[in-house]
Ligand SMILES: Nc1nc2c(ncn2[C@@H]2O[C@H](COP(=O)(O)OP(=O)(O)OP(=O)(O)O)[C@@H](O)[C@H]2O)c(=O)[nH]1
């Protein structure tokens with residue numbers, strides 16, 4: 067590894083750095099104000115966790131801002147985690163934690179969908195929901211414009227499910243629409259590209275970067291094989307921006323959340339607010355504004371079905387999270403009481 071552009075100051079002030087790769091025992095970091103700089107290794111505490119300002123200890127992830135200090139041997143040690151402005155989370159497979167941040171402090175989520183084959187509106191809605199959930203700004207990018215006769219007409223249809231979201235129609239083959247996407251690459255901005263395999267995420271990002279920064283082959287089925295151990299996952303792009311490229315953000319198993327659904331389905335939410343009954347299920351109730359909009363053709367039936375599907379998923383995820391929280395709480399109490407009894411026994415029988 068090469069030396070960093072900015073060495074940490076030695077007067078006890080911690081250096082503020084950004085995580086470009088997080089592994090179990092150590093981080094790769096760059097100065098927070100120079101994301102393109104050479105990466106430096108920073109050691110993690112033994113448990114691999116760092117404290118947030120509120121005291122909770124969590125595993126750091128790509129994009130996190132952390133404090134590092136230099137120890138007596140000159141090694142960099144990560145000591146604290148800054149509050150995450152945004153977080154792309156994935157439902158954790160493990161039983162012990164609720165969800166796992168796979169990227170922190172992402173500013174823009176590029177929702178990449180192809181125009182050929184035809185865009186899948188349900189998928190766009192799903193990815194937008196994940197994007198809103200993260201707290202970052204979603205931007206829809208429709209790729210392969212060169213392959214269809216009426217890209218703008220198709221885009222107009224997608225726009226109906228992408229309320230309040232900027233959209234760009236692009237082609238890396240003939241260069242269509244790349245300018246406005248390039249304009250997103252401003253200093254310090256972190257982007258992530260999500261979308262189905264074959265959507266053209268890598269082609270787009272490599273075109274923006276002017277070199278191959280994102281592998282153009284899909285992940286192996288086991289999720290391994292894309293990255294070598296020293297590969298940074300916060301990749302510098304032109305203009306001082308960075309791209310988050312980890313297997314974890316490629317869209318699998320990300321969690322939907324009710325608040326995010328309200329943003330994605332702002333049209334349905336607004337209609338539902340006008341239903342006569344506040345608990346209207348939009349099926350056969352009198353005075354249902356949602357059904358009325360469907361009947362008049364203002365709201366596609368598909369849109370309501372899609373909203374229902376994602377709402378069910380979000381509710382399911384929330385129930386599971388609650389169940390897991392409760393289990394964790396029970397386990398915690400068991401441990402606390404056991405330790406308490408052990409202490410009592412210890413106090414009651416002094417050893418000679
Ligand atoms: N005609 C045309 N083909 C494109 C365009 N962008 C990408 N492709 C092709 O679409 C295929 C998939 O592109 P990738 O960039 O690998 O797609 P990806 O989204 O990164 O896919 P994964 O790595 O599997 O997630 C490749 O054969 C690209 O050459 C485009 O604008 N026009």
Ligand SMILES: [Zn+2]
Nearest residue numbers: 341346348354
């Ligand atoms: Zn209703």
